[in-house]
Amino acid sequence: MTYMKALHCRECGREYPTEPLHVCEFCFGPLEVTYDYEAMRRTITRRRIESGPVSIWRYVDLLPLDGKVEPVDLGTGFTPLLHAKNLGRLLGLKYLYLKNDCVNPTWSFKDRVTAIASTRALELGFTTLACASTGNLANSVAAHAAKANMQAFVFIPADLEPAKIVGSAVYGPTLLAVRGSYDDVNRLCSEIADRYRWAFVNINVRPYYAEGSKTLGYEVAEQLGWRAPDVAVVPMG
Numbered sequence: 001m002t003y004m005k006a007l008h009c010r011e012c013g014r015e016y017p018t019e020p021l022h023v024c025e026f027c028f029g030p031l032e033v034t035y036d037y038e039a040m041r042r043t044i045t046r047r048r049i050e051s052g053p054v055s056i057w058r059y060v061d062l063l064p065l066d067g068k069v070e071p072v073d074l075g076t077g078f079t080p081l082l083h084a085k086n087l088g089r090l091l092g093l094k095y096l097y098l099k100n101d102c103v104n105p106t107w108s109f110k111d112r113v114t115a116i117a118s119t120r121a122l123e124l125g126f127t128t129l130a131c132a133s134t135g136n137l138a139n140s141v142a143a144h145a146a147k148a149n150m151q152a153f154v155f156i157p158a159d160l161e162p163a164k165i166v167g168s169a170v171y172g173p174t175l176l177a178v179r180g181s182y183d184d185v186n187r188l189c190s191e192i193a194d195r196y197r198w199a200f201v202n203i204n205v206r207p208y209y210a211e212g213s214k215t216l217g218y219e220v221a222e223q224l225g226w227r228a229p230d231v232a233v234v235p236m237g
Contacts, residue, residue: 002066003040007031007207020124022206031207033064054078056215064208065119072118072148074105077215081223106139114140114201116212118148121199128198132189134182135164141201142171155185
């Protein structure tokens with residue numbers, strides 16, 4: 001069962017069907033997934049979540065999927081929430097916790113978003129998974145495409161560090177090095193997404209990809225005994 005209702009423009013409020021769309025045709029605002037929250041309240045309980053798998057898939061009722069395909073599951077999520085007592089003592093904080101997402105399958109937070117994007121791509125009938133990346137997302141897309149038996153195209157800046165290239169190459173994607181910055185790579189991928197029926201996780205299926213980020217917040221709340229933290233400090237790339 002899915003609780004998805006529509007894609008909603010964050011800027012002007014127009015609604016669109018839950019298809020591979022990411023930008024409003026009228027104002028070019030970003031599209032986000034909206035849900036039937038009343039139906040969610042009648043169904044979802046803490047006990048239902050706690051009985052689920054020890055991964056992001058315990059929150060499947062809160063994700064933008066219709067359940068028509070098996071999830072692309074590498075075991076992502078439910079990573080450790082560590083009580084950082086020593087660091088907290090130095091900072092004068094008694095309850096300081098660190099969420100260790102380095103233990104995800106390809107060693108980064110990106111596995112959360114790619115797991116949802118790749119599963120939704122299969123639901124939408126895509127057979128090719130792609131991305132523009134400077135490293136971590138490339139690794140994750142290559143791994144999830146291999147798991148899902150999808151063709152993979154990964155576009156990277158030509159000067160990317162060799163270690164990051166190897167991290168993607170081991171999964172057998174088609175790697176394309178582009179002379180230019182990440183912005184140049186992303187612009188090229190946007191044009192390709194308009195021409196070919198490829199699921200670019202951070203372009204035409206981005207609304208679903210973005211929902212995978214929320215699983216970290218769900219986990220933190222559950223791991224704190226169903227309480228929200230007072231403050232969240234989030235590193236940004």
